[in-house]
Amino acid sequence: MSKLKLFLPVIIFFVLAIFMWRGLYQDSRTLPSVLIDRPLPExxxxxxxxxxxxxxxxDLPDEPFILNIWGSYCLPCLQENPIFMAAKDQQIIPIIGLNYKDRDESARxxxxxxxxPFExxxxxxxxxxxxxxxxxGAPETFLVDANGVIRFKHIGVINYQIWEDEIMPAIAAVRAGGDS
Amino acid sequence: MIPELGNFALILAFCLSIILAVIPMAGAARGNLLWISLARPLTAGVFVFLSISLLILGYSFVSDDFSVQFVANHSNTMLPIYYKITAVWGGHEGSFLFWTWMLGGWMLAVSIFSKAMPDEFVARVLSIMGMLSVGYILFMLATSNPFDRVLPLSPEDGADLNAALQDFAFIIHPPSLYMGYVGFSVVFAFAIAALISGRLDAAWARWCRPWANAAWAILTLGLALGSWWAYYELGWGGWWAWDPVENPPMITWLLGAAMIHSLAATEKRGVFKSWTVLLAIMAFASSLLGTFITRSGLLTSVHAFATDPTRGVYILGFLALIIGGSLVLYAIRAPSLKSEFGFGSFSREVFLLANNLILVVASAAILLGTLYPMVYQAMTGGELISVGPPYFNAIFIPLMAILAVFMAIGPISRWKKTSPEHLRSQLTKVAMAAIGLGIVIPVLLTLDVPLGTIATTVLSFWIIFAMFKDIRSKIANKPTIAAGLRSLPVSYWGMTLAHFGFVMTMAGACLSSIYSIERSVLLQSGQSADLGAYNFRFEGTRPVQGPNFIADEATIVVSRGGEFYKNLYPQKRLYTSSGTPTSHMGIDGRFLRDLFTTLGDQRENGGWSMTVYVKPFVRWIWIGTIFIAFGGILAATDKRYRQFKVKQAQKMAITTPAHAQSSAPVSLSTGLDAGGSGA
Amino acid sequence: MKLFERMLGLSLVCVLLYLAFPVNSHAQVDVYDFETVEQEQRFRQLSNEFRCPMCQNANLSSSPGGVAADLRREIYRMIIEGQTDTQIEEFMLSRYGDFVLYRPRLTTQTILLWFGPILFLLAGIWIGWNVIRNSASRKSPTRNGDGSVTVANNSHAVADVVISAEERKRLNRLLAENDLPTNANDMTGR
Known part of the structure; x- marks a missing residue:
């Protein structure tokens, strides 16, 4: 028993090491939104x-829509603009812009x-x-369902990969949820 | 071409490190004197080639060789020459080379100042440090080589050194922090060598103590400099933020403090042996953990280097190998490290045990708070929480208060057995005086006294008075006071100074937190604001041109009681090449209080926003750490640690006093304490 | 590495996150008028205890992030409106979640965090108690009636060692010549 006690430090150390190894692949910088499944604030x-x-x-659409936080000062917003333009052209989903901490003329x-791309x-x-x-911070992107409830949030720039892998499935899920 | 030479030197240092890690260790195991004797020359070789490598990196900075990626990212032609040199440790790759070079420096120091130790033991120590060196250099060569080139399209000019790092404190903060940090690998190597050889006696503790003291003292300075730099450079008036990157050095410091106390008991009384070894391993582990956290981006910190998971995986693997291996070795060998002597339930051993208990609990609590968000995220599937200063203060401050209570009792108590009556006779008056004065003085000075102030003053007086009492009773039987003071050993003075420094830092930290006041105002030229006893009048700004920045410099006229006191000149700087704005504080630092001014921005109406602070006693925090560090260094230089060549024969000293007589000098404390150890 | 990459961290992390903000300032100087000193203290206290959600590990009062300035403004507004600290905390929590609280709430998942240090202390006291008890059962060097010292060692099979009073004197003399502290009368060990 007393021999085993001496192994306690090494056991504690390896438990911590496993957590640290997992921690390397955890994203601790993107805050999970607490507003998921809550109505869009007034x-x-x-x-x-x-x-x-x-x-x-x-005044917002009564079907599912995307709410995108953007600003003219925001370089990454420039990157995701073509994706939203394409989504608009293909009429995938209405996109509402929230022009965040910007000046009207710069935004126009x-x-x-x-x-x-914004309605x-x-x-x-x-x-x-x-x-x-x-x-x-901009850009952030919300997906709101037909009842005005926030269902999904993405923080940071959206590229084609993210659009295909995360946004489109989320839209499909929201539509499916709305139908049932 | 020249950077490639640096790379080549690094590779040579790597090869020599491998040989160093293997041959002397094998020699010590097999008793091969030739192999053992290779340890010192190999160490010198590793150090020389690491130095060449570092010098060449420095040369690349000075000669603006922007074809070297690291130089291009961290320097600029406009950068003043002294910052070009310090930019060597201004980023991940260079700072790691610097770190490894520090290890080489400590290795060299061990190989030089180890004449009193058996060669076989020194060979083991150097071999273990050689293993560390292998790991560090491999890490550099594999994931973060400072000599990587951007060829053929090298940039015309560099991206500049981060503006906040262009500062005097930054020139000296990383070197001292690294030196202290890396110094713990010496003690670690001693501990592992002791585990391997099974030799852990008073002599071992005596060899170990100066290194432990020195590393800890230098780490104290490194931490203090970092804190001081944050205070005057970052402009938020704070000096400690409990950031995940600041916490591991603090843990190392606390464990180091525990270790040097436990080592004292191991040396004098032959007790706490396996505990001392475990502390040495843990202190070193926490220093590696700090490296890991900073360089892997594991925890979200404001200090993190640009991160890369491969680096994290590498360091974690190294950590698992070195620390995991050491702890397994510990678990296997610790049963052979038994204490020889008992001690009573009232003795200095017990008070040192209490000291260690509190320091280790504080370290564990800080580690818990630092890693908890990471574990929480893993356990809850992605939820994030923050553990910040309110948590750490709530845990740390009470523990330090308890520590302060014991700090007065420990030095007065006696080894082995102290009668409660002795303590009572020594400490009753001290306690009464401390409580009396500790309450009366603050109440006389200010009417409304918070409990925190009283706790601080009472505990400070408690330690200081006990210190005087102890000195007085130690010199009581000497003819004159001067002779008495001279007769006290250097290490005693070291301890006393360090304890005094602790009091000063503690008092400074508590009192400045309680009594600091600040005010943010928007002032037009000619307007003024009152804060405390002072009046700050804003006299407008003027443009200032620095070597690589432009600045608006405000003139703030400080007066007190209507009389002119001093001008302060805070600046808002803009570093031209990187476009980074930074603040440069206007500070008037005095022993009893700092005046601290930060310049904000110019507003639409032409006025400037600024914050003025009055921070009583804040300087004590850093003055205290100087005492702590000086005390540690002083204790490390105590000649008792170096005087005696310990011979095999000495083990026999006790059993055959006649032999002892013939082979003098002999240490009785070694003889008695170590009697039977190593058997 | 310690404190020294704060500024770099702030700007760098924001770049890494691909988040942008219109303003980036250096020192955070807000100029707010408070009705009472108590309000001002609460403002400082609260902005120190909330974490800026944007840039990494800085509290609201020291963060240059634009959202930090906005949140400080909201805290100011709520203080002036007479809201309590709990209400302000609820405001922050319902928008940014537990992440912004530097003082984690006590929940079933944070019990270990808050009570862990007390557990450590109790475990430490228990271990320390055992060490002292074990030690008391171990034999110490004992001073015999004739002034000689017996060193008994129960952990190893080493024969007890006896130093006679005369030998002891000689040893002491030797030690004195070398200015050595003796074990029984050690300088630092008093």
Whole structure:
């Protein structure tokens, strides 16, 4: 027994080492959203398209849609724009933009130059609505179902791989859930 | 061409390390004197080639050789020459070469200052360090070679050294931190050599102590410098953040502190042997763990190097091999390391045990808090939590308070057996004075006294008064005070200084946390803000041109009671090549308080935002660590540790006193303590 | 490596995450007017205890991330509106989750975290107690009536060693010549 006790340090060490080895492949930087399966928070915000008129969740599509957080200062947003443009062309799903902590003119310029995949661009210039969404930087992408409930969130840039492997299956799942 | 020579030197150092790791160890096992005698020359060779390698990397920086990837990423033609040199340790690859070179330096030191030890033992120690060197160099060659080239399309100019690292403290912080960190591998090698040879006696402890003290003292300085750098460079007024990368050095430091106390008991009394060895292994393991965390990106930290899982896997494998192997060896050999002597339930041994208990529990708690988010994520399937300063403070501060209670009792108590009456007679007055003055002084100075202040002052006086009491009773029978003080051994003074430093650091940390005040204001030129007894008047900014940055420099006129006191000049800098903005604080550092100013940004109305701080006693934190480190160094230089060539014959000293007489000098403490050990 | 890559970390990690923010500032200086000193202290306390969700391992008060500034503004607003610390914590939790709390909540999954150190301490005291008890049962060098010392060693089969009073004196003399502390009268060991 007392001999076995001496092996305790090495056992503890190897348990820790296994956790550390697993830890190397854990992503500890992307926060899981606490808003999954909760309704999209309420808002009263302007949009790029409709002047000073204040919009709310009632003005959003009543089918599943994507809510993309973007800004003209955001280089990765430039990378994912072609994917959203393609999705728009193929009419896969409506995409709503949340122009996050940006200036209106810069945002309009950016859309003009790079193409506008968004049906509507809600303006969150103060970043206050972003906080309600648990956003901590652009780009972030939410998938909202027909009842206005958040079903999926992706943090960071979306490339073709992620679109195919994560976003499309999530859209399919939301549609299937909505039908049943 | 020249960088390739550096690479070649690294490979040569690698080859020599392999030979060093194998031959002297085998020689010691088989009693081959020739093989044993190779240890020292091989060590010198490893050090020489590592030095060549490091010098060539330095030369690549100085000569702006941007075809070397590492230089291109961490330097720039505009960078002042001294920062070009320190940029060698400004990134992962170079700092690891520097780290390995430090190991070579410690190895060389061991091979030089080990004349008192048997050659066979030195050969084992150097071989074990050679194994570490093999692992480190292989890691560099395989995953992070500082001499990798960008050819044929080398950049015209480099990306510049990170602006926050262009600073005086950064010139000295990594070297001292690494030196302390790597120093623990010496003690580790001693411990493993003792396990292999089965020889762990008072003589072993005596050889070990100076190295343990020196490594620990230097690590103290490294930690303190890092903390000081964070304080004046990062601009948030803090000096310790409990970041996952800061915690392993703290754990190493705590375990090191436990080890040097346990070593004292092992040397003097032949007790806690296997415990001392385990501490040596754990302290070294925590230093490797720190390396692993920093360089693998395992835990989310603000300090992490650019990360790469291959590096993490490599270091983890190395960690598992070295530490796992050592702990298995420990489990097998520890039963042979029995204490020879008992001690009473009131004795210095018991108080040292309490000290070790608290230090190890504190280390374990910090490790728990550091790794908990990682384990939590694995167990809950991806949920994230954070464990931060509120947790660590809640655990660490009470433990340190308990430690402070024992710190006064330990030195006064006696080895083997202390009568409770003796302690009572020594400490009753001390306790009364500490409690009395500890309450009265803060109450007289300020009306509203938080409990934290009283705890701090009472504990500080408790340790200090006990210290004076102890010195007085030690010199009581000497003719004069001066003669008495001179008669106290150097290591005693080392301990006293280190304990005094601990008090100072503790008091500085607690009191500055309690009494620091700060205020953020938006000031137009000519406006002023009051904080505490001081008035800060903003006199506008002017542009300043540095060697590789431009800055807005504010003039802040500080006055006290209506009288001019001093001008402070905080800057907002912009490093031109990297475009990084940084803050440069305006600080007035005095013994009793710091004035600290940070310049923010210019707002639309032309005013500048700025934060002013008054931080009482904050300097004590770092002054205290200087005492701690100096105490450690002083204890390491105690000549008792080096004086005696320990001979085989000495084991016989006790059984045959006549022999002892003929083979003097002989240490009785060795003789009595070690009697029968190694048998 | 310790503190020295904070700035690099902040900017680098953000780049790695592909997250962008319009502002990146150096020192975090917010200028807010508070009605009472107590409010200001609460503001500092709270911004120190929440972790910035964007950039890695920095609290809200020292993080240059844009969202950190926004969150500080929200904390300020809630303090001025008279909300309690619990309400503010609930606000943060419902948006960013447990990640932002530097002081983890006590749940079944964090019991080990919060009570682990106490367990360590109890285990340590138990081990220490056993060490002391075992040690008391081990024989110490004993001083015999005639002034000689017997060293008994029960862990090894080594014959007891006896030093006579005369030998002891001689040893002491030898030691004194070498300025050596003796075991029984050790300098540091008093």
């Amino acid at each position: 808002f009263q915000l302007r949009s790029l398209e409709l002047g000073d008129q204040l919009l709310s969740t009632a 310029n950016w859309l003009e130059i790079n193409g506008n 509507l661009n809600i303006i969150d210039d103060s970043g206050r609505y972003g906080i309600d969404l648990g956003v901590y």
